[in-house]
Amino acid sequence: MLAFGISVARTASRACVAHTSSSFVSPAAATQRTLIVGLLGRRRVRRPTTRMVVEEQEEVDPGVVAGTDLRVLRYPHPKLRAENAEVVKEEFGDDLKRTAREMLKVMYASKGVGLAAPQVGINKRLMVFNPDGDSKAWLQEVIMVNPSIIGRSKASEVEMEACLSFPGMGGNVRRHDWVKVEAYRLNGKKFKVKYEGWQARVFQHEFDHLDGIMYIDRLDTEEDRTRVRPVLDKLIAEYRKDPFEDREAAL
Numbered sequence: 001m002l003a004f005g006i007s008v009a010r011t012a013s014r015a016c017v018a019h020t021s022s023s024f025v026s027p028a029a030a031t032q033r034t035l036i037v038g039l040l041g042r043r044r045v046r047r048p049t050t051r052m053v054v055e056e057q058e059e060v061d062p063g064v065v066a067g068t069d070l071r072v073l074r075y076p077h078p079k080l081r082a083e084n085a086e087v088v089k090e091e092f093g094d095d096l097k098r099t100a101r102e103m104l105k106v107m108y109a110s111k112g113v114g115l116a117a118p119q120v121g122i123n124k125r126l127m128v129f130n131p132d133g134d135s136k137a138w139l140q141e142v143i144m145v146n147p148s149i150i151g152r153s154k155a156s157e158v159e160m161e162a163c164l165s166f167p168g169m170g171g172n173v174r175r176h177d178w179v180k181v182e183a184y185r186l187n188g189k190k191f192k193v194k195y196e197g198w199q200a201r202v203f204q205h206e207f208d209h210l211d212g213i214m215y216i217d218r219l220d221t222e223e224d225r226t227r228v229r230p231v232l233d234k235l236i237a238e239y240r241k242d243p244f245e246d247r248e249a250a251l
């Protein structure tokens, strides 16, 4: 039985919706803690097979995070599938900076290693990540505006991922070994960078969010698709009970 306690507190503020997950057990087995490699957890496990891997790290639903009203939207919130607009010239400025900083706060509080703007209800092409997942390793923080992939390896690799918008599950996803990326910094300056391995995986996962694609769309095996189905059904049922439709975009 999946032990997965959720309580939802709604404050007077329309924009302020909090979820708290009081317990968390992997859907695979109560004895296995969820592998949160993908966009959660800073410890990665190299895994050549498609079997579930036990990982110590698991995502945390932090509820209300100090210093921000942003909350992580869960599947199947429609904003996760909505189109994400390019950030236009006039939008570069203090508000964009504040939003990016707040996204990092939410990401760290959730023990994630990446977060895309649509996941906090902002349908813009903005993403943040820190492959270390450690706020003390702030030099690893990346904030990207309007990223695009300008090159990618033919070679690819399958590894387990998870996502803050899909608590309680994970799955194997094939990603390019490396990608070359062009993006804008918060100051509007364009830059290019090449990511490999884990960083490339984190980037590709977040980049997908900007195209409304989620890792469940890319699960590598039928076994994985079957395994996550009951968790997805549960998330859908929870969403129907409380669809968070009154959330306001922060940007």
Ligand code: CO
Pocket (backbone or CB within 6 Å): 039, 162, 163, 164, 165, 205, 206, 209
């Ligand atoms: Co994600």
